[in-house]
Amino acid sequence: MGAINAREARISDWGSRSIGTIWRAFDLQIATYAVLLTSFGLAMAYSNSVAGGDGALETGSVFLRGLLWASMALVVFIVATAFDYRWLRTLAWPLYALQIGLLAVTLAIGSGVGGSSRWISLLGLQFQFSELAKILMIVILANYLASRRGRMDSLWSILGACVLAGPPWALVLLQPDLGTSLVFGAILVGMLFLGGASLRWLGAMALAVLSALPFVWTYVLRDYQKERLSSFIDPLSDIRGAGYQLYQSQIAVGSGGWFGKGLTNSTQNQLDFLPVQVTDFVFAILAEELGFIGGMVVIGLFIALIWRVMAGGWRSRDPFGTMFAAGLASMIAFQVFVNIGMVIGIMPITGIPLPFITHGGASLISIAAGLGILQSINIRQGRAEW
């Protein structure tokens, strides 16, 4: 018990430690998995650019934009690693204000498909602040739950976390962005669970949510969201409407076979049978072009990454670090399962991107920031274990 104090003292003067010590604390595996997954994403961006009929290196191609975002993500990752994460605790409330502010601005002036407001154009690049809001959500909840250390059993811990998460959640739902609001929920539940919240109260909360579902269905969900959800039940019922993507996506995946058709050889993509493959259905094309083997490699990389994130959290002697890792792992796990599940027809369409793979800068930058913060936590914990 008493050893904790001694160690904490050591954490505080990390700057005096040698580069080698820091390097050893730096989780090289996380960086490796992240780079590999980003490469898969870039490969798909390349394939998609070629399929679009334009050269991959033409100005404004999906691939070039992907490269640009990837390099920006690298910078963000390095900066976040170098940045002392403990400032995040100090700045938690301003960050909370920033998160709500960004979401409110998005709602006010953002643009999107079909009357929704999701993107803000920044320097000619579309940016989806709700991605960044996920990381901010994790930071804020981690700060709160860390402050509740020792009182996690209490119902108040759960209610407090819910109250904190409430305003951003509502703003996201108003955009409307069902996917992100679900991710917020997954982050909240994951962190409460791993933070040691009372299982009894968590169960009660789950029951409350379940009983609220009919109300949500009737009053909250938009028609197109309902269509997408119900088309999941029977995609063939509306083959030319909402079920179309699901159906075509399964054709893409299914026609891939063991080894796939080879990069850029997707017929489903090239012939536009999957019209929104640039967004949430990229994994379908990945599975078609790289096959079962490629798909399993990607899923394996995600599991390995989540494991390393969890390891970082376990190793952290700072409850904030543990909670942050829990939130990040929950977010990644939820998004991976829901997105891939959607592509292969076992989850409904909810508009949740696949981290690293889905083409979209905000998602990549945000995940880079999250992993950077985690590395920052890692290298500020003293000797590496595990």
Added chain:
Amino acid sequence: MSTDTVGLTDRDTSDHRSPIRFVVFGLVVVILGTILGVRLFMLQVASNRQFATLAQANRAVSQPIESTRGVIYDRNGIALVTNVPAYVVKIRPADLPEERRAEVVQRLASLLDMDPADINVAIDANPGSRFDLVRIASDVDEKVANFIAESRLDLPGTEIVVESRREYATGALLSQVMGYTGPISRTQLDVLASEGYLADDLIGKAGVESQYESALRGQYGVQLVEKDASGRRIQVLQTVKEPVAGNSLDLTIDVKEQEYAEQALKWGMSLAGLKRGVVIVMNPQTGEILAMVSLPTYDDNLFARGISSADYAALLDNPDKPLTNHAIAGQFPPGSTYKLVAGTGALADKKISRSTQLLTQAYLTLGSTKFYEWNRRGWGKCNIFCGFGHSSDTFFFQLSAMLGIDRLAYWAEQFGFGARTGVDLPGEVKGTVPSNQWKLDTLGSEIYPGEVFQAGIGQGYDVVTPLQLINAYAALANGGTLYQPQVVRDIKDANGQIVRAFQPQVIRKVDVDPSVLETMRQAARNVVVIRHTYNLADLPIVVAGKSGTAEFGTRDAEGRLPFHSWFVAFVPKDPTVSAKDPNGMKAVSGTDSELAVLAFAYDSRTKGNAATEIVKYYLQLHYGIKKDYRNFDLLKRGNFYQSN
């Protein structure tokens, strides 16, 4: 707590780390990952074959390759129709969202300068399924087509297709014979879909284009093409079957003769103020039709380019039926031209001989009814040459009475009346030859004697088509062979090899001694010689023929009936008038005529017989006769009724 350096118990975890929860979380992640992996395996490995087929079906579409439609030439090898590329606007209804339909139709209508109602009708009348393309506009201007092709997002479901369309070199001149191609109808598609016709296919709709559809069309090929989700063609994967080009046709029609015939008919019609008219030129030796003009007519290029509903409605609403080929689809009382039947019959049945004289007078009485001679005087005693030459009604009343209605009908049928000639054009009607049985069947009573009189002079129930009439006189001219008229000489394949060579088709030999027909030919020559047809006798060629004035319709205030004029003539092979044969009687005794001409003037209230003047003008043009013998005065409007 243990101080073990490995494992979850390494340090104090009670406050912020629960090992069990971390393990549970990890397990959940692994289980979810496994679910994904299993499902991926099921889709990609276990069901791969099924999905690969679906993906292939998504992109590979078996598509017909159009064959080149056969070309049509006149008898001298002049191309009458060619295939030219045309931009066609089509819509796939399934790709046109209903809520955007009004907007898209409106936009297309303004781009194509069409009535939106026409587009809506086209979409709704689509003979195929919602996934079949519907033809909206044919022969669209290239710029408009390009613009539409580039505006795909604004015009969902719209496609631009380049296909070949027919360009008729002669246009209205030959429309009645050539016909045109147009979009296949739903009922046609029902029948022809099994033969490879497509919902948006073109098909011959009239004339030779329709009659010889199967020969002209050729055979469509089949290719596998790769298509994207919106149906755009990406590339041809494989040609399964090469298309076979359609056969070409050589018509019997001579464009020059057609032009002469049209020129003559137009002249007569405009001068006499006629609404409808027909001229047919035939070779009596073969049954070949050299010219066939039916006015008013239409321009078949209008249809080939995609006729607007306004233009089409105007054609349909025209009371003179420009879309109808009156030469074969119109039936009219033949009037005195029909005296050929009674004359031939009476001679053949030995009711009279060449020299038998009958009394012609002002009228004959039957019961209390007077049957008047057309000039209300008569010509005294008359033989067949006199009776036929003057077209004496009282002479032929007597012949009709001698024959009776059923023999009259027999001889009419010998000459081909009352039956379709079988000409290779669609829409032919068969006319009516009244007999006792016919009247019992249709009207429920026997023929009255007065009706027998009328039947003998081509009035009453008799109706014929112009083609039947000229064909009958062609049989007279050639010595008694009734040919099936034809407009197509031969059929050639794409390499110019003859697939079907021309063969005259004999319907029958008229059941009569050749001398009888020789007498009738001389009688027909006498019509001209005695100047029943005015100065036709002055032409430097030998013409034999028969005029006719056929009353029809209802009497006007002065008790006069409107009437049609006919003249049907033939010219011996050597038409020149010789000193040895000043009247041309020897010339017409032969059976070598290669030229028969018929003119029909519908509702011609002229001073004289308009048809005769039209035939005369045609003959002048045909033989290059410099001097103009036309009687402009006879074509003046009047109610003359004497040149029977």
